[in-house]
Amino acid sequence: MTRLPRVSSFFRNLFHKAHVERDLDEEVRAYLDQVTDEKIQSGLSPQEARRTALVELGGLEQVKEQVREVRIGAFLETVVNDARLAFRMLRKERGFTAVAVLTLALGIGAMTAIFTVVNAVLVRPLPYPHSKELVYVQEMNPWGLSPFVWNKEFVAWRNQSRTLGPIAAYMVFMANLTEGGDAERVRCGMATISFFSMLGVRPLVGRLFLPEEDRAGGPPVVILSETLWRRRYGGDPFVVGKGLTLDGKAYTVVGVLPASFVIPDSIKLDYALWVPLAEGGAGMGPLRLAFFRAFGRLKSGASLATAQTELATISKSVMPAGLEQGIVLTRWQEQIVQSYRRPLLLFLGAVGLLLLIACVNVANLLLSRAATRRKEMAVRLTVGAGRKRVVRQLLTESALLALLGGTLGLAAARWGKDLLVAFISPNLPALEPITLDYRVLCFSLAMALVTGLAFGLVPALQASRVSLNEVLKEAGRGGSEARSGFLFRNLLVVSETALAMVLLVGAALIFRSFLQVLRIDPGFKSERILCVSIHLTPFKYSTPKDQERFFQQVIEGIKSLPGVQSAGGGMMSLLADRPDSLSGLALEGRSETIASGSSDVISPEYFRTLGIPVKLGRDFRDADRDGLPSVAIVNETFARRYFPNENCLGRRVSSWVHKGDWLTIVGIVGDTRHTVESDPDPEIFIPYLQDGPLLSSMTLLIRTAGDPRLWESAVRNRIASVDKDQPPYNIATMEELQAATRTPRRVNLLLLSAFAALGLILDLVGIYGVVSYSVSQRTHEIGVRTALGASRGTVLKLVVGQGLCLALMGTGIGVAASIGLTRFLKTMLFGVKPTDPMTFVAVSLILLIVAWFACFIPAQRATRVDPMVALRYE
């Protein structure tokens, strides 16, 4: 009943605005006329009567404005009006708008792009059905957590657990794939049926495994990945039923997985194909020693803790004494993202600093603009606008700026996201897809609005706090700003310099770490070396003799290639940490045993090819083979640690290959660093032709006369000529491999440097803006000074001094903040302390030089102030 008039008023106010306004105007005027009439009747002159009537009324426009404010739909109308006006203002001042919007777009765009990644990795649940209930099983053994579980345990859990619903297991293995194309070595997965159902995957072609296939002695079947299907079978839709050979064993294809199928993992691995795990069965090897991982889904009502206790109890009941271990359950997502959380949050923090700097700059711009608009504000207040109203108008302007910046930033992020993801993917876990979903959208929108209010509020309050009398009186002088405006502006410069300082220190520390990493001597010469790995098909090369013969032929064949200077090989990868294989070995004539160390089986030219110096004794030769006394070469660390102050040549160490055998040390070689992070371990090398262990794989190292890649096909041919079914893999130059180990560091470095560089540029612009504004405000003062005899130098010092003073304060605060914050970088640093004084000093200097530069240009302009012009300006 009472709604109706309100609704109709609402529409009248909205759509017949001109009429409503005219009506209001007439009504208030009529009132004024009536009061005037009364005053005239009481004896005042018409002029005097009108003046007193006006005073009594309190201003025509003011009354009208007060009525407008209570009108229904007034809020909406003001918003629309404000937005329209704001839009017009922004369009009028294109330069200002462009700078502000671009600055904000930069900040918000960068923030959105990083948040897209953070969202996909840390916020969004894993993209699998009921993914929050997925838990990952790990074992706690004396050396720490291990992701691998025993087959026996797994079967017992699957059969007995009441807390875990389905439970699945999978493992990765490498195998030589032959038939249907060239032989190649591929990464394969082995999984239970439940694995696929728990990850909610449906086959693209054919089907998944059947229960009878996931069982010991079941038919050998295989599911292809989409990539392999396209590459080797040309996407043949009738691939089901075809055969392939894996490590010499025949399999039948039953299906193809979609390309979108990604196994959530902390590193991204491409699986070429899948075979059934067939627990306890033949599978791909002795499963009791296999490295397989288990995960399950918590039943509703079961907690992580109860499930963990239950699995541990079951484990204890089935595992032989001495092998039972603690069980640790973690949420799968948690397990995967753990190590990524800190770097990602760090990037988010860094980009947040950048956004703050951008906001500070825009606030600065608004503040300068507010100063030039003081007269406009004064006029508005005079003709009846309330202060709140003016603030609201100004906030609408900044919100509009922020929204424009946000939209542009979002568009940029949408485009830049893929670039960013491609760039930092070496530092990301396998959690796909990384998309701009609704969370990201909400985040950006909220960010735009918050920044709009944050950087707009103080300038708006500042602008609306004008004293009418003063401004109007100042008319001739163009209006100088209140003192508090200067103060606030200086505060902005100080804070953005401090923010830039923090960013720069972070980037500089990472940069210094990178230099340290590059400076490390790995102990070998990496140029012109081609690395090629071969893993022999087990059943075809089952004895050490067969294996040695194969590698001997291959190495001899490669050595005979023109342009190959030397070639050797080792069983272990050169650029990875090596397992401890020496602990407990006896040293002849000593009571102590070796505490720890690693070993490798190598060919004679290994050291020569890698340029590792033989410090003492001799290198291996072709004659070091079966039938002669077993020999070994140790590295310097080994010699130093176990034979300090004595010659270890001729001493003997017990063999880890054949119990009871002794190895005579015949040489000492220089140390090699396998990874940057670890110091050299004690190492023992033995020749591969000596009665040794199984030598199923070797990485060949070939030193060439030029770009190693040019020898790739010749090397492939030599290997194929020995056995075409033993595909070489991991073919790369040593330099490429070394660069790859540094990729994560390089990514961190480039990303943080980019943020820091942008921060520095924004800071430069900010300081420049403030100083040149202050110069323009002080034109008069500078003119007076010059007229009174101040030299160019004095003026220059005055202006630059003022700016540098602010920069110095900002740098100081930035140093303090950095000391507090850089410890979060610790895990990313190498060879540099988070509070490295040299870095701090260098960065401060850079920042001050940039600040000086930013001050110098406007200062120069100040010196050119002509006193005559400046004074006449008044």
Added chain:
Amino acid sequence: MAESQMNLLQGTLDLLILKSLALGEMHGLGISRRIEQITKGTFQVKPGSLFPALHRMEEAGWLSAEWGESENRRRAKYYRLTKAGRRQLGAETEQWARISMGIASALETS
């Protein structure tokens, strides 16, 4: 008049306007004068409060307005109570009586 007092008297102003229009239609200045008269000079309603109130009440459907001619032959906008306005006057009078009784008894007992 201080702002806090104005807020307190917001409802009062509505009641006074309704009451002054109960006798018949009237223009803005007339309402203002009538209120001053019936409250024996306690309330002097300024146009800055009067007009927003009138427009608000018109939008609420308590008042209707139309242009007419004033005593001294000037155009003026005349307000009059609608049915809803009369009901509102009844309701507000009752409520006001309750409040004033309550306050009066509170003051007496202390």
